[in-house]
Amino acid sequence: MAAGGESSRSGRGAVSGLLSTTLSGLNSDSYCEISQYRDQHFRGSRQLQEKSLKVSSTLYVGNLSFYTTEEQIHELFAKCGDVKRIVMGLDKIKKTPCGFCFVEYYTRADAENAMRFVNGTRLDDRIIRTDWDAGFKEGRQYGRGKTGGQVRDEYRTDYDVGRGGFGKIVQMQKASHQPAVY
């Protein structure tokens, strides 16, 4: 290939006429779309939340192991751009990591790359999930489940060794069925 490179964005004049026609099919970017999730605790209208999600450079990251560290998260997400801040999700009572976090980039473009290329891949052997977040606010780092962790860990029935074993409700059920010790 010729040594002269292409720069399709720079140019001596505005792109005009035939060149400005685009194909809507080619602009598909489905991994960057806003999901259905809306934060019930969000201060403001649905409209405002959606607007924030569309310009945000913060991602919610879920399905982390309780043992995944900030360092591991940083290493992975830094592949998409400079990370501004990571806020670990904590159990509200124990103040220990409870399997989610927020990753904030300096630019939305970097966050978009994380949505395209990190979402759905593995960290600590677990498939992690990323979603747009309207922006970290103090208090949002805590799990909202009754027992302090995430809500999903209250209700799940499977045994997940990276997330404290059985779901909380199942654990309590098991505990109440303990045979009495004489």
Added chain:
Amino acid sequence: MSRRRHSDDSDGQPHKRRRTSEPSEIEERLESLICRVGEKSNSSLESNLEGLAGVLEADLPNYKSKILRILCTVARLLPEKLTVYTTLVGLLNARNYNFGGEFVEAMIRQLKECLKVNMYNQAVHLVRFLSDLVNCHVIAAPSMVAMFENFVSVTQEEDVPQVRCDWYIFAFLSSLPWVGKELYEKKDAEMDRLLSQTESYLKRRLKTHVPMLQVWTADKPHPQEEGPVMPGSHSVERFVIEENLHCIIKSHWKERKTCAAQLLSYPGNNKIPLNYHIVEVIFAELFQLPSPPHIEVMYTTLLIELCKLQPGSLPQVLAQATEMLYMRLDTMNTTCVDRFINWFSHHLSNFQFRWSWEDWSDCLTQDLEKPKPKFVREVLEKCMRLSYHQRIIDLVPASFSVLSPANPVCMYKYADESNRSLPGYTVALCLTIAIKNKASNDEIFGILKDVPNPNQEDDDDEGFSFNPLKIEVFVQTLLHLAAKSFSHSFSALAKFHEVFKTLAESDEGKLHVLRVVYEVWKNHPQMIAVLVDKMIRTQIVDCAAVANWIFSSELAHDFTRFYIWEILHSTIRKMNKHVLKIHKELEDTKARLARQHKRRDSDDDDDDDDRSTDREDGPLEEQIERLQEKVESAQSEQKNLFLVIFQRFIMLLTEHLVRCETGGIDVFTPWYKSCIERLQQIFLQHHQIIQQYMVTLENLLFTAELDHHILAVFQQFCALQA
């Protein structure tokens, strides 16, 4: 451009009127129909194309210009479907001769526009499209030959950049797989002339820049490996296949599932070892110099997606490719090795780090600075970063322990009582207690006041001149207390920002802070990197300090380690972004002023008072002046950063060259190869900025007196722009 005429076979029947729809709906439908022809379908491609040609012909009276635009656009943006669309145009041309002519005219206009705005890759696609239109009887062979004669005649132009000739010759040559045969059959004498002119150009063109862009430094092309027979590396078939695969990636890189599916359904996948071609093309992009076409992590995820779709075959091909790359590490460009390390470690982290490390035990017998053991060491370090230390220890055979990463623990020099004889030990204890008790910056200053300065006989009144011991005690203690996580360390930097700024006020202070950070965290390169990043962003240290620190003798031992270069390039990028940011602020403010003027001019104002306009403009003009100064200062800092880096490289390399010459040893040690390629890497990764400094570099640093080994790098870079 003359075209081949087809006999008019229009049957003269009036077209049925369509059910009325919104024009925009119809346009969307047309775009969708055209874009999707050629995709998986129950009917054959031929019948789909015939059907679509009929639909388009019917829509020509009302939607001709839209159809023209869409067809021109797919020709430009979907080159992997070249023959589908040239066939479509051929069918349309047979039904409507005028439309065919208008289409070719539009394509020529588009080609000229592309060249005007430097869209060279897309221009090549258009040239190829036009070439294939010869096969579809839309363009006459003599016309195409005439166009190519124009292209090749560029090589006779005088005083033009080599890249100009390169592009035209490339556009000609790369169209031949589609149209060479037909053109040769019709115009053999002309084609012979063109080919011989091309050959003579290729012989005489300069290749000075090539070493800078090569992935491999070995002279011979690598022998074809045993295994599935792939079309030879210089064959036309291979060229065409790879071009198309590259195009698919270009079209669908944001949609990894689609991209993987499209790659795997490339036509002819039962005749060629498609998995091998795909892996070849992906690595070609990943290792491309100066940079890959897309962000590196995309390739990792794409390969994972491909492995999911072909679990029985692709992982093995990938393993084979990895093995082959490993075997050739000795001649692989350092930048490419970086990318290989990043890819491989990230890939493994998605597959439980499963790998047959013993297969690579040959590297254990080599000097640790050699490419193979170095590669394994860096991969293991990156694997650790994505998991944890014990995991890696458990993973590798015991024999590999010499290559295993260090346990990333903090090294606090005042750790226990045995260190109590160290100067500053008691102050360190004091600081520890104070910080644990939530001391303020002022209280910290108070404690530090008593630290003697080993550099001076008598201290200043305030004791705030460069005092390495103060820096040592404070930074060691604070980092140790905040060692638990990145967040803890960042909090500490933020809380005691004032102390940091004061201690690191001088250049020596900044350098010493960096030295102490290194001493504390030398086992945890990742921590060093994030701390340096934070300190630059909070202006505790500046970019030049980081550059000087990297080239300092304290870091010589780590100089060839990957993390050092990640830090340096990250530092340069921050500097570049900073300049861009301030520049944008300046432009935005100027725009605001211009809008203000416009508003004032358009107002029918009686009040022509000069003073009132001054009052209005004053604040903005002041702001512009301040921003202008800021921009100049930032650009000056940026230039200085590059000059420092180049200067230190020159010093380091010269030292080595002199030592080798006087000692009669071979210059080309692993360290030297690494160092000279790191210098090349600076040029390549930041070429746009560096181009601004060519005169200074030529007159000040890369002068004729320089050793030819070093000067060659600069000359290669100059040649890239020739």
